[in-house]
Amino acid sequence: MKPPCPSPTGRRKTRCVPLLLLSLLLLASSLSTVQAAPQLSGPDILLEGVATDVQASGLDPDRPWHIDDGTRRHPLEVDADGVATLSLTVTDGPRTLSLYDAANTPAATLELDPVPAWLSLLPALTAITLALAFRQVILALFAGLLLGGWVLHGMNAGALLGAFGDSVNVHVLSAASDSDHMSIVLFCLLIGGMVGIISRNGGTRGIAERIARVIRGRRQAQNSTALLGLAIFFDDYANALIVGNTMRHITDRVRISRAKLAYLVDSTAAPVSAIMLVTTWIGFQVGLISEAMDAIEDWNESAYSVFVNAIPYNAYPILALAFVFLVAWSGRDFGPMLTAERKALSEPGARQAMSSREAIVEEADIPTKEGIPTRALNAVIPMIVLVAITLGGIYATGLAALGGGDHQLRDIFGEGDSFSAMMWGSLAACVTAVIMTQAQRLMSMTETAHYWFEGVKSMLLPITILMMAWALASVNEDLHTSDFLVTVLGDSLSPQWMPAVIFGLAGFTAFATGSSWGVMGIMMPLVVPLAWAVLEHNGMAGTAEGMPLLYASVAGVLAGAVWGDHCSPLAETTLLAAMASGCDLIDHVRTQLPYAMLVGIVALLFGALGTGFGLPWWLGLAGGVATLTAVLFTLGQRATAATKVATASDASA
Secondary structure, rough: OOOOOOOOHHHHHHHHHHHHHHHHHHHHHHHOOOOOOEEEOOOOOOEOOOOOOEEEEEOOOOOOOOOEOOOEEEOOOOOOOEEEEEEOOOOOOEEEEEEOOOOOOOEEEEEEEEEEHHHHHHHHHHHHHHHHHHHOHHHHHHHHHHHHHHHHOOOOOOHHHHHHHHHHHHHHHHHHHHHHHHHHHHHHHHHHHHHHHHHOOHHHHHHHHHHHHOOOHHHHHHHHHHHHHHOOOOOOOHHHHHHHHHHHHHHOOOOOOOHHHHHHHOOOOOHHHHHHHOOOHHHHHHHHHHHHHHOOOOOOHHHHHHHHHHHHOOOHHHHHHHHHHHHHHHHHEOHHHHHHHHHHHHHHOOOOOOOOOOOOOOHHOOOOOOOOOOOOOHHHHHHHHHHHHHHHHHHHHHHHHOOOOOOOOOHHHHHOOOHHHHHHHHHHHHHHHHHHHOOOOOOOOHHHHHHHHHHHHHOOHHHHHHHHHHHHHHHHHHHOHHHHHHHHHHHOOOOOOOOHHHHHHHHHHHHHOHHHHHHHHHHHHHHHHHHHOOOOHOOOOOOOOOHHHHHHHHHHHHHHHHHHHHOOOOOOHHHHHHHHHHOOOHHHHHHHHHHHHHHHHHHHHHHHHHHHHOHHHHHHHHHHHHHHHHHHHHOOOEEEHHHHHHHHHHHOO
């Protein structure tokens, strides 16, 4: 009898292939029927008193299962994939979990060894303290990474070596591999390249000369900076980079300190993006609110409507913008900012607030090419292209995401891909700057490419800091820093105090982590159901009395995130504002911090607390503006008057 698969080569040999494939399929199907062994898995680190999830896998969905933690049994709800999740809080030291089947037979065990919850705050607080104390941001961030990794690896001698390795190959690499992060990096690099070209081809000098014709003093320069910050409302990153780079030469001419410029830029960028109806923030914020509302069955309001209703309760961004114009109009300052302004007036021509170790904006040193005309259009047109392509890209991607039919503009922008649009806009702006330079024969192609790269190089230091800040945020996430902060205050919330507590918690978390979007992403899904539960417990859910408290709680997350962002040297927008303004990062934080703290406290008192205890939002905002005005005119002084007195005394001596 012939064998089923003859050995000779040729067409007969192909008959073996179907038989082989059939055999492999039968083998695979038989293996797929084998049930995986039950397993218990928990987090890499467990904080005392903070709820965490323990997962059981490989379970038979048709059989009952439970977990025994040594004190009680927890029945499990097993899904179709054989997976069950148990939320557990450990407060009394190490604990052994045991998984049991219906016959009470142990199937798996898991050892839980919690660490003190306050350890989750150490990395961020260490980084902030070292940055403020020694003005070495990168080293401070690296120290925070090491400390966080040490806690994650078990806090022993050998853990330090593991933390050292993970600082780069885990946390920094994770930050670099995130597509949203890389979008920001590419956007910054392309913007830097564009600025390098328009600085060399006379575009930025042309803008400065045009604005200088109508700006006759310090008040006009500061008001113009603030108004330009309001005009570039669609994105905080683009706002900081464009306004800072555009106004830097003008403010230098009228002897406004780089620290003051950085404050004006920073305190308009994020606040205006947070409260405008069409910005790159909208999609992110509305998406978070929608996700949080999915867990609430009795609340049918649209997520965008919740966002819009929360805007009047966003006291900090609104009051921050008001205080910017108060400072610009009055010409008054106090604290470290007054010192910086006096130094700028007494040392004309000096580069203000710059350290030799952190030349954040190297493009400021790119001189205009000698012998060429300085045309403002060489800078204005690339910037218009940047804005137009970015807004158009957000609109196009939002429309594509929504599909056919009629849609409101706010919904279209809410669904748009802002990161892709920003990259398209910055690339188009670079190409436009190159074409305009070559068409006018202002520089050779080789020289144009050289100064494009010079602009790109100027962004390497801030991007390095951004990467380190993102890596530290990753460590904070692994340490459940935000979960700990929410747990500490979550159980003691009352309806009246809820907006204030949420605002303060979001502010402190953003300060400690340096990421406003990270705080919003973590806290919003937790705060919205928590706020609804608190209101429901007190019989106020869905009532005319309770809904303002709910909207104020949503606004508390958004406003607190921006507040903490303004106070933190780890924040992205703080860094970008300092970079674009030519100011040392730590000097920017030190001079802005008293202003941000003042506005934050006023927003807490007249906004969050006022709303909690029944104060109408419009009356709270009016009271906040009045208070800020009174404090500024009480504490503030005009740097010009103080400088003139000092100069006269020096002359007489």
